[in-house]
Amino acid sequence: MSEVRVRMAPSPTGDPHVGTAYIGLFDMAFARHHGGKCVLRIEDTDRERSSKESEEAIYRALRWVGIQWDEGPDCGGPYAPYRQSERSHIYKRHALQLVESGAAYYCFCTVERLARMRQAMQKRKSPPMYDGKCRNLSADEVQSHLDAGERPVIRLKVPKEGETAYTDLIRKRGQQVVFQNRHIDDQVLLKSDGFPTYHLANVVDDHLMKITHVVRAEEWVNSTPKHILLYKAFGWEPPAYAHMPLLRNPDKSKISKRKNPTSLDWYRQNGYLPEALLNFLALMGFSAEKGKEIFSLETMIREFSWDRVTTSAPIFDMKKLEWLNGTYIRQLSIDELIERLRPFASVGQLDQGEKTAKMVAIIQERMKTLAEFDKWTWFFFTDELDYGAELLVAKKMTPETTAEALATCVPAFKAVDDWTTEALERLGRELCERLGLKVRQLFMTLRVAVTGSAKSPPLFESMEIMGKDRCLARLETAQVKLEQVN
RNA sequence: GGCCCCGUCGUCCAGCCCGGUCCAGGACACCGGCUUUUCACGCCGGCGACACGGGUUCAAAUCCCGUCGGGGUCACCA
DSSP states (O other): OOOOEEEEOOOOSSSOBHHHHHHHHHHHHHHHHTTOEEEEOBOOOOTTTOOHHHHHHHHHHHHHHTOOOSBBTTTBOTTOOOBGGGOHHHHHHHHHHHHHHTSEEEEOOOHHHHHHHHHHHHHTTSOOOOOOTTTTOOHHHHHHHHHTTOOOEEEEOOOSSSEEEEEBSSSGGGOEEEEEGGGSOOOEEEOTTSOBOHHHHHHHHHHHTTOOEEEEEGGGGGGHHHHHHHHHHHTOOOOEEEEEOOOBOTTSSBOOTTTSOOBHHHHHHTTOOHHHHHHHHHHTTBOOGGGOSSOOHHHHHHHOOGGGBOOSOOBOOHHHHHHHHHHHHHHSOHHHHHHHHGGGSOTTTTOSTHHHHHHHHHHHTTOSSGGGHHHHHGGGSOSOOOOOGGGGSOTTOOHHHHHHHHHHHHHHHHTOSSOSHHHHHHHHHHHHHHHTOOHHHHHHHHHHHHHSSSSOSOHHHHHHHHOHHHHHHHHHHHHHHHHHHO
16 A cells, blocks of 8 residues: 555534544544554635634644644645645636536526525425536537626536446445436536535545545545546546444434534533543444453554444443543543643642642542542632531431530540541541441541531541641531531 | 435444354443442442344354334535
């Protein structure tokens, strides 16, 4: 195989899409497995919807998640420019060339006529296709339309007979996907504003940029014969095609932001680790050797083969992503985790040296996302614990017995000099015996008093981190709360 | 509706190409247990699928045909 060259071709419309990263991941795994190159091309031919901000967001998001490219608008390359809006003249020239060779034609039909025609055809239950009104206009007719100032589009003249087929790297087990030409529409190549459609720009660029393998989502299979026909019209050799399964919503429809988070920014902002997201995306269609579930990008690159990619469209399972994210969080070193946590903490919350390290250590195995930092640590950073007094009363305890227990505990803790986890736990267990209480009873009361919640990080570690004064203050507050109930 | 793709536990994936080792394996979720000061982590166990019907064969999840189901696509959007 000559040098493998693949491209990612996102459109800068809206938020950076998880599907872009998904396809990009497979592009990259395949290319790097073969020592090939990855191109990033911005497909901004839709002037209405494309924006510069969206383009920037794509770079940022792709870099964040770990997708890399060798050539692109931001880093240049031998086939620049890589932004389609800067290549208009190229597409126009190529479209004109096809008109001259007779493979394409000018069409002067108005959007209104087209819409009416489509409606009528749908009523007759036949697939809506262009009726070919302008397919065989004479040179004179074309000229008079042009003279009248009409802005035509250029359409591909698809043969009425025969079939067009291609072999997909992923589906049909190597058998060809076959389309009857009569089902293929005379696709618009150049819009009346002089901009190309996806089909033209895509084919021209892929050829000019020497792309050898087109990896894209399954939604494009029906366009593939149009593209093959276009290559043929130009006299070019088409690339190989790999159509990836479509990511789906829980209701099985194509993934959409209404039903599932699709923005890469959302995953970053909600505390997902990029390496976990990437691993998860890889799991949607790719299976590593020996059934490995957790593996790095390097592993995927090393083991990559189209044979290991599935055909069926997976449903995006947030539960599994959360689990994966949790295991990745647990694999981080404390220092690394602290750094990752910064965007999710307020200023100063992670700058207490040893204390911070201890705090992060006890929440590490509890967090599913970085965004849960606050959920597990809020009580360290406030002295206003808002809980109901009844929470202090453990099973088989009453407000009275709880108050009595606390009355014994407070002076005991006050007397502690060595305010460490070990010493505190020793004392705690001693107090249980002295009071004739079960460990879970007394500790629950203490836990609620200190953390404000029945679910919290380990009690004595938390107490050590918080310090003696604050803990005692909280125990006293608990006593007051209980009195108010009684 | 036409065309195209797909169809193994609720979900993701292995097995299918090269039929027997599969009364189908792993993971998430769920349920139960152990551990345990709560929650969580960890460990153990359970639940649970070859869409259906024909064929071919000594033998089919694996090959063939049909049916059904799901998705995608039919724009001067990509």
